[in-house]
Amino acid sequence: MGLIKRKRVLGSGLALAVAMGVTAAALMDNGAEAGPRIATTAAAADHTPRLRALLHRLTTVDGAPGALAEVRNRHGGAVLTSGVANVSTHAPIHRDSRFRIGSMTKPFVATVVLQLVGERRVALDAPVERYLPGVIRGHGNDGREITVRQLLQHTSGVPDILEYLPPQEVLEDPLARHDIRDLVNVALAHPPTFEPGTAWRYSNTNYLLAGLLIEKVTGHAYGEEIRRRIIEPLGLRETYVPGDAPAIPGPHPRGYVRPGEDAPLMDITAINPTVAGPAGEMISSGTDLNRFLDALVRGRLLRPAQLREMMRTRPTGNPDGRAYGLGLESRPLPCGGRYWGHSGDIPGYGTVGGATADGGQATVMVNIGPNGPDAQDDGMKAAVQTALCESRPHERRHAPEGTRP
Structure with a gap:
């Protein structure tokens, strides 16, 4: 789910449920045949062969059927694609593709919560119990001890729903509808992973709860608030909160999952997204995600005080320097400074996006997930970092390591 952050979680025993007949070797051949395609504007000249090579590697060595990178800076944009949108027809990736963005939903949800903070309808350091009385209870979980900030920053200690929602259930019945509260109750039937505020651990349950909080405070579903507060003001015409609609509107690649290391691919394009919820x-596109991240990082969606809170990060223990704010990650750039963004996995798709304060944006998508190799994750992040470095003004590309963009 978007939701799904763990890798290789699907047992090879599920192969009997997925007889698509596409092998890894055939998939790699398809990617090699397709090669990187480029649709560009004035910024294209900035993109060296390294970015193209990284995209090509994603669809060959790393085993993704197809990949897309959309890059933009103040001078224009470029769309690069590699591989195929459909392993049966070998159709290429459409440059205007929509796709499921998984956990890149979280910055949208966090932005709405922080807008409510700016409106004084929510207090960041208030207990969640104030807004969701009695919801977080039992097995050592207590909403009176957990703050709104801790939900958004993954420091609440609430158990992750992914630990208790068998992937087999999703693959065997991808169109099943899930209720947010039911998913929360499944997770909270287990003890917390640590005392609130004492550690950091990614938990999708935090954002299921954040979605419930938005609904309780506003009287509207969290998706309605995202549409009203973010999608419509920014003119994101390719971004949707689909509810229980299983289709992806507009041009899109097929989404695939490999349920075991040597299992054939399964087409899981159609899925009821309530399994991931908030x-x-x-669903979004490279164009829209770049526009959203740029608007967020450059202060168009949040008041200065709330944006500062969102960007107050804590280390995650990741050796690549990843730090987590309130629904927003930061990572160092190899050319100096940092970028802000998020990643997302959901059955069928993987996405990584980032933006810098000087106007660079990059989004990379592959149409396989969530159980790709670690090298695939690394390749997507490397592609985003390369794109952002190549998109920066020349005089800033070699800024001292550690400076903020």
Whole structure:
């Protein structure tokens, strides 16, 4: 789910449920045949062969059927694609593709909560119990001890629903509808992973709860608030909160999952996204994600005080320097400074996006997930970092390591 952050979680025993007949070797051949395609504007000249090579590697060595990278800076944009949108027809990736964005939904949800903070309808350091009385209870979980900030920053200690929602259930019945509260109750039937505020651990349950909080405070579903507060003001015409609609509107690649290391691919394009809910159900495009991240990082969606809170990060223990704010990650750039963004996995798709304060944006998508190799994750992040470095003004590309963009 968007939701799904763990890798290789699907047992090879599920192969009997997925007889698509596409092998990894055939998939790699398809990617090699397709090669990187480029649709560009004035910014295209900035993109060296390294970015193209990274995209090509994603669809060959790393085993993704197809990949897309959309890059933009103040001078224009470029769309690069590699591989195929459909392993049966070998159709290429459409440059205007929509796709499921998984946990990149979380910055949207966090932005709405922080807008409510700016409106004084929510207090960041208030207990969640104030807004969701009695919801977080039992097995050592207590909403009176957990703050709104801790939900958004993954420091609440609430158990992750993914630990208790068998992936087999999703693959065997991808069109099943899930209720947010039911998913929360499944997770909270287990003890917390740590005392609130004492550690950091990613938990999708935090954002299921954040979605419930938005509904309780506003009287509207969290998706309605995202549409009203973010999608419509920014003119995101390719971004949706689909609810229980299983289709992806507009041009899109097929989404695939490999249920075991040597299992054939399964087409899981159609899925009921309520299985991810506010933790990862949204659909978007490279164009729209770049526009959203740029608007967020450059202060168009939040008041200065709330944006500062969102960007107050804590280390995650990741060796790549990843730090987590309130629904927003930061990572160092190899050319100096940092970028802000998120990643997302959901059955069928993987996405990584980032933006810098000086106007660079990059989004990378592959149409396989969530159980790709670690190298695939690394390749997507490397592609985003390369794109952002190549998109920066020349005089800033070699800024001292550690400076903020």
